[in-house]
Amino acid sequence: MNRQTHFISGLPRSGSSLLSAILRQNPRFHANISSPVASMFSTMLGEMSGRNEFSLFISDTQRQRILRGLFCNYYDELVDAEVVFDTHRSWCTRLGALNALLPGSRVIACVRQLPWVLDSIERLVRRNAFQPSSIFSYKAGGTVYSRVESLLSGEGLVGFAYNALKEAYFGEDTANLMLLQYETLVSTPPRALAAVYDFIGEPYFDHDFENVSLDNDEFDARAGTPGLHKIRPRVEANERKTLLPPDLAARFKDDAFWRNPKVNPRGVRIV
Template identity: 45%
Template sequence: MTYHVLSGLPRSGSTLLAALLRQNPLVHADMTSPVAQLYIAQLQAMNASVEMHHHFDTARRRRLLRAVFDAYYGDADVRPIVIDTHRSWTCMLPGLVDLFPATRAICCVRNVGWVIDSLERLARKHPHRLSALFGNRADATVYERVEALCASNGMVGYALDALKQACYGAEAGRVLVVRYETLCRDPARVLARIYAHLDEAPFEHDTANVQYEADRFDLAVNTPGLHRVRRGVSFEPRDTVLPPDMFAHLESFNFWERPDVEAHGIAIV
């Protein structure tokens, strides 16, 4: 079994990309899995107790952490190339690389203004549902919602900080940054680059027939459509629903567009 990770910013194409990659009979890819949380819980359990942590030397820690992956993906029908999705993986790459030296990270990005715009549209599409993504507040303004999302522990802010850590860290050469716009406009190019990044044989995908939904998960956070992928890959330009001052401010968060990023060894498509 070969393990890789899919991470990056929310609303930036990771669900679409997973839906495409799973067309390959050798690749297991899906929406956010519980593996990262199981990994974190295992790691914390081995370090939390002063009375117990001396039982775990480095070799035992590594065996137990590898077992999280092997146990979760141990079903006979799981495909040999596993791409696990979670936004936390970008801040845990050193540990993953230690366990699985072949691991590579695929990180989806999108202009942060459009990420927030996409989330705000979901909130306005269902005005009588109070989404857990925004703290379940009925009287919050768009400015308050964006502040919560962009906080260091918010859905977007956390993912952005973790992505920066991966892009500027020692494992930067293992990261492939995938722009949402490129994925939608030229999916064949992106997929070819991903297979090269993973050192796997290319596969011909059907980008005109790709659909995915996770309605049970989306309803659990009271945000229908959060992980729904429409049939066919395309890019649809639109006007933002955000106030102009807010959208302009959010564009300053797009650090991957700065020239110094590629100097750190990051591949961007």
């Protein structure tokens, strides 16, 4: 590959779109919302597995070459950037594979306290009361309780990402993993970006935190969730009261495991 590839992953509604919008100010970088690469990666792995009778003719070396080529072929004609950040929540489940395929790659996992992740999604649902969202398979109705249960299921938007994050955090391939807290990104963006640049080994770029932009309105409208990736031009923390009932908010308040240094056995970098 002629360019360096890194990855943005972690929890939804935790700053991945904001981070991408900031990074793309650097003319050497390409970053955006989730791409189809991770899904194609999983599909190709499945098609090259034993469920396909022709897998007999595919060696592990060929599998790796084909998967490595996926990144080249997707991005080569799409961008001219020297450094690409591909975004998807499932990358947290692929640390070992990514390290083998793309040595030197890094995974930045964006994290946020679960009650505020759930609150942010609930706000989107209520703001788009007349448009059922792809987040809930376009099903209308339900309550905040049923929506939270759906989100936290093993295959739900939040549950899958949270489990993937724990798999990465407590796994053995953490050398290329960093956790970036939403609270740090919005309250002290220069510190957050300096840590990102240090982690990926790139010279720092002087970002403009007063004029950040990312346009994905068409994608959000098609997903039935206008505003899903909308970001404010100015990076700043905004205090607000939660929409979640008190019992729901209290239920998940202690689930930010990354804030407990006693359960960081491999010394994952947390910013």
